[in-house]
Amino acid sequence: MNKFFEDIDIEMSDTAATHVMPIITEIHTPNNDEADLDENGKMVLPILTLRDMVLFPGMTMPVAVGRQKSLKLIQDTAKSHRPMGVVCQFDRHVEDPAQKDLYKEGTSADIIKVIELPDGTTNVILQGRSPFILDEITETVPYLKGAVTPIKETKPAKGDTEFNVLMNSISELTLKMLTNMGEAGRDMLFAMKNIDNPFYLINFLATNVQFDPEKKQAMLEEHNMKKRGYLLYSYLRQEAELVELKADIQSRTREDLSQQQREHFLQQQIRTIQEELGNGNDDFEDLENRASGKKWNDTTRDQFYKELRKLERLNPQSPDYAVQYSYLDNYLNLPWNTYSEDNFNLKKVEAKLNKDHYGLQKVKDRILEHLSVLKLRGDLKAPIICLFGPPGVGKTSLGRSVAESLNRKYARISLGGLHDEAEIRGHRRTYIGAMPGRIIDAMIKSGTSNPVIVLDEIDKVGKDYKGDPSNALLEVLDPEQNNKFHDNYLDVDYDLSKVLFIATANSLSTISQPLLDRMEIIEINSYIQEEKVQIARRHLIPKQLELNGFEAKEIKFDTKVISEIIGSYTRESGVRELEKKIAQVLRKIARLKAYGDEFPTSVTVDMLPKYLGPKNYNRDRYEGNDFAGVVTGLAWTAVGGEILYIESSLSKGKGEKLTLTGNLGDVMKESATIAMQYIKAHCEKLGIDPAVFEKYNVHVHVPEGAVPKDGPSAGITMVTSLASTFTQRKVRSHLAMTGETTLRGKVLPVGGIKEKILAAKRSGITDIMLCKENRKDIEDIDETYLKGLTFHYVDTIDDVLNFALLDEKVKNAIEL
Numbered sequence: 001m002n003k004f005f006e007d008i009d010i011e012m013s014d015t016a017a018t019h020v021m022p023i024i025t026e027i028h029t030p031n032n033d034e035a036d037l038d039e040n041g042k043m044v045l046p047i048l049t050l051r052d053m054v055l056f057p058g059m060t061m062p063v064a065v066g067r068q069k070s071l072k073l074i075q076d077t078a079k080s081h082r083p084m085g086v087v088c089q090f091d092r093h094v095e096d097p098a099q100k101d102l103y104k105e106g107t108s109a110d111i112i113k114v115i116e117l118p119d120g121t122t123n124v125i126l127q128g129r130s131p132f133i134l135d136e137i138t139e140t141v142p143y144l145k146g147a148v149t150p151i152k153e154t155k156p157a158k159g160d161t162e163f164n165v166l167m168n169s170i171s172e173l174t175l176k177m178l179t180n181m182g183e184a185g186r187d188m189l190f191a192m193k194n195i196d197n198p199f200y201l202i203n204f205l206a207t208n209v210q211f212d213p214e215k216k217q218a219m220l221e222e223h224n225m226k227k228r229g230y231l232l233y234s235y236l237r238q239e240a241e242l243v244e245l246k247a248d249i250q251s252r253t254r255e256d257l258s259q260q261q262r263e264h265f266l267q268q269q270i271r272t273i274q275e276e277l278g279n280g281n282d283d284f285e286d287l288e289n290r291a292s293g294k295k296w297n298d299t300t301r302d303q304f305y306k307e308l309r310k311l312e313r314l315n316p317q318s319p320d321y322a323v324q325y326s327y328l329d330n331y332l333n334l335p336w337n338t339y340s341e342d343n344f345n346l347k348k349v350e351a352k353l354n355k356d357h358y359g360l361q362k363v364k365d366r367i368l369e370h371l372s373v374l375k376l377r378g379d380l381k382a383p384i385i386c387l388f389g390p391p392g393v394g395k396t397s398l399g400r401s402v403a404e405s406l407n408r409k410y411a412r413i414s415l416g417g418l419h420d421e422a423e424i425r426g427h428r429r430t431y432i433g434a435m436p437g438r439i440i441d442a443m444i445k446s447g448t449s450n451p452v453i454v455l456d457e458i459d460k461v462g463k464d465y466k467g468d469p470s471n472a473l474l475e476v477l478d479p480e481q482n483n484k485f486h487d488n489y490l491d492v493d494y495d496l497s498k499v500l501f502i503a504t505a506n507s508l509s510t511i512s513q514p515l516l517d518r519m520e521i522i523e524i525n526s527y528i529q530e531e532k533v534q535i536a537r538r539h540l541i542p543k544q545l546e547l548n549g550f551e552a553k554e555i556k557f558d559t560k561v562i563s564e565i566i567g568s569y570t571r572e573s574g575v576r577e578l579e580k581k582i583a584q585v586l587r588k589i590a591r592l593k594a595y596g597d598e599f600p601t602s603v604t605v606d607m608l609p610k611y612l613g614p615k616n617y618n619r620d621r622y623e624g625n626d627f628a629g630v631v632t633g634l635a636w637t638a639v640g641g642e643i644l645y646i647e648s649s650l651s652k653g654k655g656e657k658l659t660l661t662g663n664l665g666d667v668m669k670e671s672a673t674i675a676m677q678y679i680k681a682h683c684e685k686l687g688i689d690p691a692v693f694e695k696y697n698v699h700v701h702v703p704e705g706a707v708p709k710d711g712p713s714a715g716i717t718m719v720t721s722l723a724s725t726f727t728q729r730k731v732r733s734h735l736a737m738t739g740e741t742t743l744r745g746k747v748l749p750v751g752g753i754k755e756k757i758l759a760a761k762r763s764g765i766t767d768i769m770l771c772k773e774n775r776k777d778i779e780d781i782d783e784t785y786l787k788g789l790t791f792h793y794v795d796t797i798d799d800v801l802n803f804a805l806l807d808e809k810v811k812n813a814i815e816l
Contacts, residue, residue, distance in 0.1 A: 035082060035083060038138060038147050040147070042135060042147040042148065042149065043132075043147070043148050043149075043150065044138055044145055044146065044147050044148070045083060045084050045085035045108060045132075045145065045146060045148055046073050046076070046077055046084045046085065046143060046144070046145050047073075047084070047085045047086075047087055047102075047106070047134070047137070047143075047144040047145060047146045048063075048070055048073055048074075048084055048085065048086050048087070048109075049070070049087055049088075049089045049097050049101075049102060049144065050063065050086060050087070050088050050089065051088075051089060051092035052088070052092050052213045053088060053213070054088050054107075054206075054207070054213060054216035054217050054219075054220055055086045055106075055107045055109055055126060055128045055207075056107065056128055056203035056206055056207050056219075056220060057107055057128045057129060057130055057131060057153070057203060058127075058128055058129075058199075058200055058203055059127070059128045059203050059204065059207045060112065060125060060126070060127045060128075061125070061126055061128070061207065062123055062124070062125050062126075063123070063124050063125075063126060064121060064122070064123050065121075065122045065123070065124055066121065066122075067095070069096075069142065069143040069144070070143070071122060072142045072143050073142075073143040073144075074111065074114060074122065074124050076143075077111055078111050078114055083108045083109060083110055083129060084108070084109060084111075085106050085107070085108055085109070085132065085134070085146060085148055086106050086107050086108075086109045086126060086128070087102045087103060087105075087106035087134055088102070088103050088106070088213055088216075088217055089101050089102050089103075090102070090103065097144075098137065098140075099134070099136065099137040099146075102134065103134075103217050103221075104133060104134055104221075105131060105132065105133055105134065105151070105217075105220060105221050106131070106132060106134055106148075106220075107128045107129065107130070107131050107132070107220065108128070108129040108130055108131075108132055108148075108150070109126040109127060109128050109129055110126070110127050110129060111124060111125070111126060112125040112126065112127050113125040128203075130150055130151070130152075130153075131150075131151045131153065131220060131223065132148040132149060132150050132151055133148065133149045133151060134146050134147075134148055135147045135148060135149055151223055152223070153223045153224075153225060154223060154224050154225065155199060155225045155226075156225065156226045160226070162226070163198070163226050163229065166226070166229050166230065166233065167198045167201070167229065169233060170201070170202075170205070170229065170232060170233050170236065171192070171201075173233065173236050173237065173240055174192065174205060174209075174236060175189065175192070176240060177236065177239060177240040177243050177244075178192075180240075180243045180244055180246075180247045181243055181247075182247075188208055191204070192204075198229075199225050202225065202228055202229050202232055205232060205236070206219045206220075206228075206232055209235075209236065209239060210239070211235055211239070215235050218231065219231050219232060219235075283311070283316075283325060284308070284311070284312060287308060287311075287328055287329075287332065288308070290332045291304055291305075291308075291332060294332070294336055295336055295337040295338065296336055296337075299492065299493075300336065300492060303331075303491070303492045304328070304331055304332075307324065307327060307328055307331070308328060310324055311324045311325060311328060323429065323434070327429060327489070330436055330440075330444065330489075330490075331490065333444045334440065334443060334444055334490075334494065335443060335444075335446070335447050335448050335449050336449070337449060337495075338447070338448055338449055339448055339449055339450045339498060340407060340408050340409060340448045340450060340451075341407065342371070342374065342406055342407060342408065342450075343405065343406055343407040344371065344374075344375045346368060346371055346372065346375070348405075349367075349368065349371060349405040349406065350364065350368055352401065352404065352405035353367065353368075353401060353402070353405055356397075356398075356401040356404075356405075356539075357394055357397070357398055357401055358531060358534045358535045358538060358539070359527065359531050359535075360394065360398060360524060362522050362523075362524075363385070363387060363398060363522050363524070366383070366385065366520070366522060367402055367405075367406075370383055370500075371406070383479075383500070383520055384477045384478075384479065384501050384503070384518055384519045384520060385500075385501070385502050385503070385519065385520050385522060386458065386502075386503040386504070386505060386516075386519035386520065386521050386522065387502065387503070387504050387505070387522055387524055388504075388505050388506075388507075388508055388521055388522065388523050388524065389506070389523060389524030389525060389526070389573070390506060390526050390573030390574065391506060391572075391573065391574055391576070392572055392573055392574020392575055392576040392577075393524050393525075393526060393527060393573055393574040393575075394524070394574065394575075395504040395524060396412070396454060396456055396504055398502070399412065399452055399453075399454035399502045399504075400452075400454075402452050402500070402502065403451070403452035406452065406500070408448070408450060408451055408452050408500070409446035409447060409448050409451040409452070410446070410451060410452050410454075411442040411443075411445055411446045411451050411452070411453045411454070412442075412453070412454045412456055413438050413439070413442055413453060413454070413455050413456065414456045414457060415455055415456060415457050415458050415460065415461050415469070416456070416457035416460040416461075417460060417462060418460075418461050418462065418469050419461075419462035419463055419464045419466065419469065420464075420466040420467065420469065421466060421467030421468060421469050421471065421472045422437065422466065422467070422488065423437060423438055423469060424437045424438060424439060424469050424472035424473060424476065425437050425472045425486070425487055425488050426440060426487040426488040426489030426490060427488060427489055428488045428489070429489060429491070434489055435489060436487055436489040436490060437472075437487050437488070437489065439453075439476055439485065439487070439496070440487045440489070440490055440494065443494070443496075443499075449495065449498055449499070450498035450499060450500070451499060451500075452499075452500045452502065453499055453500070453501050453502070454502050454503075454504065455473075455477075455501060455502070455503040455504070456503075456504050457504060457505070457506075458473070458503040458504065458505050458511060458515075459505035459506055459507050459508065459509075459510045459511050460510070461473070470511070470512050470515050473515060474514055474515060474518065476496065476501070477501060477503070477515065477518045477519060478518050479497060482495075482496040482497055482499075483495050483496065483497040503519060508521070525754075525755075526572075526573035526574070526755070527573065527574060527575060528641075528754065528755060528758050528785075529563060529566050529567065529758065529762065530758065530784075530785060532562075532566050532575055532578060533559055533562045533563060533566065535575050535578075536557070536562045536566075536575070536578060536579075536582065537557070537559075537562065540575060540578065540579045540582055541557055541582060543579075544579065544582050544583045544586050545586065547583070548583065548586040548587060548590045549590055549593075550586065550589075550590070550593075554601065555586060555589060555600075555601060555602070555603065556601065556602040556603065557582070557602075557603050558602070558603075558604075560605055561603050561604060561605055561608070564605050564608055565578060565581050565582070565585075565608065565612070566578060567617070567762075568608075568615040568616065568617055568618070569581050569608070569612050569615065569616050569617070570616075570617075571616075571617055581612060584611065584612060585603060585607075585608075585611045585612065588610075588611045589603075589611075623645070624733070625730050625731045625732070625733050625810075626730075626810060626811060627647075627810060628724045628725050628727075628728045628729070628730070628810045628813065628814075629647055629648040629649060629721050629722070629724045629725035630645060630646070630647050630721070630724075630731070631645070631646045631717050631720045631721040631724065631731050631737070631804070632644070632645060632646075632717075632735065632736040632737070632760075632763075632765065633645070633646055633713070633714045633717035633736065633737060633738060634713070634736050634737070634738040634756035634757075634759060634760055634768070635709070635711070635713065635714070635738075635756070635759075636711075636713070636751065636752025636755050636756060637755075641752065641754075641755035641756040641757070641758055641759030641760070642759050643736060643759055643760060643763045643765070644702065644709070644714065644717070645702065645703050646700065646702060646714060646717045646718055646720075646721040647700070647701045647702070647703070647721065648698065648699065648700045648701070648721045648722050648724075648725045649698075649699050649701075649725060650696040650697070650698060650699075650725060650726075650814070650816070651696060651697050651699065652695060652696060652697075653695075653696060653697035654694070654697070656697070657697040657698070658672065658673065658676055658697075658698050658699075658700070659697065659698070659699040659700070660672050660700050660701075661699070661700075661701045661702075661705065662701050662702030662703065662704070662705050662709060663702075663705050663707060663708050663709060664702060664709055664710065665708065665709060665710025665711070666710070667710050667711055667712050668702075668709055668710050668711060668712075668714060670712075671712055671714055671715040671718050671740070671741070672700050672718050674715065674718075674741060674742070674743055675715065675718035675719040675721075675722050675741065676698065676722060677743060678719055678741070678743065678745060678797060679719065679722045679723060679726060680693055682745075682797075683726075686723055686726070686727060686801070687727060688726045688727060688816075689816065692726065692816045695816075696816070698722070698725075700718065700721065700722070702714075711750075712740040712748075712750065713738045713739065713740060713750040713751075713752075714738075715739060715740040715741035715747075715748075716737050716738070716739040716740075716741050716747055716769070716794075716797065716800050717737055717738070718741075719741055719797055719800065719801070720737065720800060720801065720804045720805070723801055723805060724805060726816070727805065728809050728810055728813035728814060728816070729805045729806055729807065729808065729809060729810070730805070730806045730808045730809065730810050731804055731805060731806070732767065732803065732804055732805070732806055734764065734765055734766040734767060735765070735766075735767045735768075735769065735804060736760045736763075736765045736767070736768050736769070737768070737769035737770075737800070737804065738750055738753075738756055738768075738769075738770065739769070739770060739771045739774075739794070739800075740771075741797060745796050745797035745798065746795075746796060746797075747771045747772075747794050747795060747796060747797065747799070747800065748771060748773075749770075749771040749773040749774045750771070750774070753770070753774055753777035753778065753781075754777065754780075754781050754785075757778075757781070757785070757786070757789060758785060760789070761785070761788065761789060765789070766788065766789065766790060767789075767790050767791075767792060768789055768790070768791050768792070769791075769792045769793075769794055769800060769803065769804065770791060770792070770793055770794070771793065771794065771795070772793040772794065772795050774793070775791075775793055778791060
């Protein structure tokens, strides 16, 4: 029984044990019921919890033990030769049950044998003794122990006529039921004939008949043996009716099968007559003609004709004929060794990629590199590329552009929510409705053996009892293995090595490490505002003009309008929401045109509130340097960069309190603590009286408290803010900064530089302070975006404060 080998405690049949060679350790049955007592004098037993099993007094039952707590309990109990308690749990899926998960009554038991199997699992044979009430669980480590109260079962007097009649009825009903079961009931039928004790017979049937656990538990909790017998009889009647109904169904099925065999014989005779008259089946000739033009190797050809011969032996009217014909049809539809000719005009390929997608330079470079090597060598295994980035940045649409630029066929496979391995590898033809996997299906649809296949949302592949699709994808996405990809439905190897797979993902954390190792990860960051403006002008507006019934360039959007829509009406990494807003504007204008009213041919910023409503978002602007302790920082978000104000102030107090507000994360709170400690440690260098720290409490606040904020990049901003507050010196005008700091005053590099400097530029910042190690990030940015900005690279906090703080005091400076 396969379930025996699962890592759970379940019952194992005697027949299952005969299939292995067990190592048996003899355990002597204890001679008494000696057990520990608690402080109230109640008996304390170790508690073994079972799934869907109930042990009755006097019964012997094998149990497969898989849980670590249960294994420890069995080992200790076997050594001590003491009894233990056995209790069934309500829900078999609970891995670590507590008292609330257990029935209130169980059975004390002795260990008869412990069997250790070669595969590492343990099987224990238990013998039930007497029932008990589980009063409470007293210990949970290393396994459950519970205080129990033994229960005495009551038995009817000898010669009780009513009980004797009841037992005769139970025996007759059971014999009838087992007879209807045929071979399945033969062993129990033999065992019943050797049982003379009526009480033992009740418990024997309650244990071995396949009742629901709830019914078995109900019988165990009935301590009057006569009443337990009545309860058993009522359950047996229900079970016997089901067995009788099942036997009747099987009998009718055998009759139907005999009729089907007779019809098949007659159909065979009809087919023979038709062939003699020249009216045979044309399917075989059609399949053979289609196969004659295929470029197959010997193995593939032999497999086809082997399956074709099977089809010839089948009756065209039988269901198996349709299944076999469908298989051969799919076999022939596959593009065996059929390839489209690649476009090796690399300049045209590059122009096509640039036309369809703005930015994404890394991806374009990787495709062009692959084509360059393929052009020089003539043969190359296709790379497995994974485009990783936020939604809406063009990962999926890039696959179609790559296919068009290479002159290849295109196919897309959506993997989101996929949880059945057969969806990738195909279903075995033993199943009704079997079909090839999605990979082979995509090859059939593309019609060539070297298409571009986009594996969309590879990070959202699930898994369940049907298997893990990500394991099947390991073979698909391994260039060293996919030349012999095996589909269960096809049952013959297929070459996927010439396919260009492009996977897309929003997150790498949910992709298994072996799968990540087989892919070349290319990160696509969120678009900056300038890139969104270009995408809107080149792609989104022309597309929406056509979809909304306008001629090309009939409605104009200037750069200011697009920027206003991006900044005030959208917050996203990609451009999906931007496209929706542009479509919304054009629909309003289309309505005017359809009514015959005058409509604008150029959209202005003033029209946006009318078409799109009030602004959804407001961008921060630089607010000046008139207040001490207010410093402009730079932050990265999933939808681009933002400027971030750090404010600090002093209030009279004991000087022990540092208050942090603004919905800050742990890392940002630590940055504030480090900044405060640095100011205290270097107060004399900064001209701050150490006594000030004992007289004033410090409050650091980051505005927009509803927005969570975290990250280390505000470190130098925190230090500058506190230094300005304690010295009352002005911060340099139109200055923003970003960088992490250490306790010793070292400035460390941070990420998201491109997005941050563009946010600073939009907000009117002219000077930006960065770590020296971030200089390389600036060099990768187009000069157009850097115009009007001056960068100051620092190495220590001293460098930061020397440039950021002016000698001039703020107005209304506080005397500390």
